[in-house]
Amino acid sequence: MSRRKKRKPGEYKDIELNIMPFIDIFSMLNTFLLFSAVFLSVGILEVQIPFLSNAPPEDQKDTRAFQVSVDVSKENVEIQTSFTKAPEQLQKFPFKNTKEGLKTFHQKLADVRKQNSTIDKATVYSDDEVTWESLSLVLDAMILRVEGDPIFAPVKDAKNLAKAELDAKTFLYQKIVMGSVMLK
């Protein structure tokens, strides 16, 4: 039986903690995480294309509905607002397709949405020569609310009111339809 040596009170001994295994684990963990890390944050822009159907669209059956469309070319972006039935009251608001132009374009869209807050759908018609980079900037300006934009009322007839309220606080025009995607 081993006899344990009793330490006298007041007697101290230096204890050295072996931190080498700790450093080894950290190094391995670091290497693994650095390899698996994704430094580019990727997001998505959600769009729809016209659905092929023989039935007339719901909003064009009987009612006179408000509609918003955006024409995109290399140099300009133009907002067009109108009604689906006469009197159509077509209005056009052209802007330059530049960084500054897109700011005022967004502000105008926010004004349009404020006046017709329950319509959250807009149709985009783009020229063939517009690059995806340029188009994505236009979509950005259309989809998201920015600081200073008014808070809109939720979309009418929403199934989930809580979600509709959250969407109204987040998005300007949430439903984007790529109108020019049609068979020749």
Added chain:
Amino acid sequence: MASAGGGSKDTLFLNLNPMLDIFSILITFLLMSFSSDPVTHNVDAGIELPESTTIVALDEVPTVVVTKTEIVINGKKIADIVAGDVPEKDRTQGAIQPVFTELEKLGEANKRLAKNIKSNDPNAMGSTGALTMEMDKGHRFKLMKRIMLSAQQADFVQFKLMVQKEL
């Protein structure tokens, strides 16, 4: 100061605490970035994504990848891109025939999958009618329209267009 030359018997103690501090901070940062997005996807080296202020995160890996030189669907090369467009032999009524054929197969598989899932929970079935597309920012809308048209014919009407989030 301890010399490295012979003769001296001084012992050198390396202070490891700053290194451990750096390691701890680095690991904390990496662990946080590791779990922030639901889906992580390494963008193809041949693709430059446009920058966007979007807040919607990527929720599935892209099905259609459009690099500078080819269209890839689910990892399989489908068509070449020459001078920013597909060759004329692959085009039909403005759409791209091989892309349509491949997406039609995918659509059929999705429909079978949706049928086989017994669950009544719509979330369990996933978004079978949506396509996630990763496309180089330099491509023109003409090419995007051709791919969208092909998808439309195969009953895909919703698109999730991948962009690079501005940090």
